[in-house]
Amino acid sequence: MPNPLTFAVPKGRILDEALPLMARAGVVPEAEFHDKKSRALSFACEDSDMRLIRVRAFDVATFVAHGAAQVGIVGSDVVEEFAYPDLYAPVDLAIGHCRLSVAGPAGADGGAMPSHLRIASKYPNLTRRHFESLGIQAEVVKLNGAMELAPSLGLSSRIVDLVSTGRTLKENGLVETSTILEISARLIVNRAALKTDERVGELVERFRALVSEARVAA
Ligand SMILES: Nc1ncnc2c1ncn2[C@@H]1O[C@H](COP(=O)(O)OP(=O)(O)OP(=O)(O)O)[C@@H](O)[C@H]1O
Numbered sequence: 669m670p671n672p673l674t675f676a677v678p679k680g681r682i683l684d685e686a687l688p689l690m691a692r693a694g695v696v697p698e699a700e701f702h703d704k705k706s707r708a709l710s711f712a713c714e715d716s717d718m719r720l721i722r723v724r725a726f727d728v729a730t731f732v733a734h735g736a737a738q739v740g741i742v743g744s745d746v747v748e749e750f751a752y753p754d755l756y757a758p759v760d761l762a763i764g765h766c767r768l769s770v771a772g773p774a775g776a777d778g779g780a781m782p783s784h785l786r787i788a789s790k791y792p793n794l795t796r797r798h799f800e801s802l803g804i805q806a807e808v809v810k811l812n813g814a815m816e817l818a819p820s821l822g823l824s825s826r827i828v829d830l831v832s833t834g835r836t837l838k839e840n841g842l843v844e845t846s847t848i849l850e851i852s853a854r855l856i857v858n859r860a861a862l863k864t865d866e867r868v869g870e871l872v873e874r875f876r877a878l879v880s881e882a883r884v885a886a
Pocket residue numbers: 678679680681682683723724725726742743744745746764765766830831832833851852853
């Protein structure tokens with residue numbers, strides 16, 4: 669019997685939408701996974717050939733890119749930010765929709781275009797790439813959350829952050845000025861594992877079929 673396949677999932681908001689889809693693909697973790705008091709990070713699955721690990725969203729990509737996990741689910745924001753060559757994202761799961769946007773205080777975009785901007789973001793690579801395409805040099809202040817505080821406290825003039833309802837921006841006095849990326853969750857796999865372990869390809873096909881069934885039914 670080969671080692672169980674390791675399937676990495678983020679611990680936060682994508683999970684609620686991902687779990688029903690995973691169940692339909694036959695990926696069902698043991699009951700302890702749902703126990704909020706549990707400190708375990710790795711869980712057996714009903715299918716004993718698989719285990720689930722629960723990590724932070726950015727780390728899902730890192731585990732899969734390095735082959736420590738063979739499969740995972742993560743937002744396309746994370747896939748694009750890292751652009752790991754060993755990571756392949758073959759299925760758009762059509763869940764976890766949001767967008768990566770530039771925002772700033774109202775009126776911040778008036779006047780001449782500056783050649784340099786200080787931007788707070790959790791996404792330094794996507795931010796730099798976006799502003800470079802506009803001919804603006806972006807100095808990125810890397811934050812891990814609560815980006816919306818940065819402009820009012822003088823840490824940056826703009827932010828690049830995820831937006832879903834727009835409520836967080838509004839309640840912090842910021843206005844969305846442009847969208848960099850439309851985002852949804854992806855099934856990701858390690859490229860080498862896809863070539864060498866037929867269970868990875870089978871799982872990809874199962875998720876692909878589920879997503880196209882859902883599209884036809886919609
Ligand atoms: N409103 C939103 N805010 C943040 N992320 C969202 C939103 N809507 C969808 N997403 C997606 O959810 C992903 C974050 O997933 P999740 O919250 O499950 O991860 P996490 O492990 O809790 O993240 P973190 O490391 O930030 O704690 C984002 O990368 C994005 O693709």
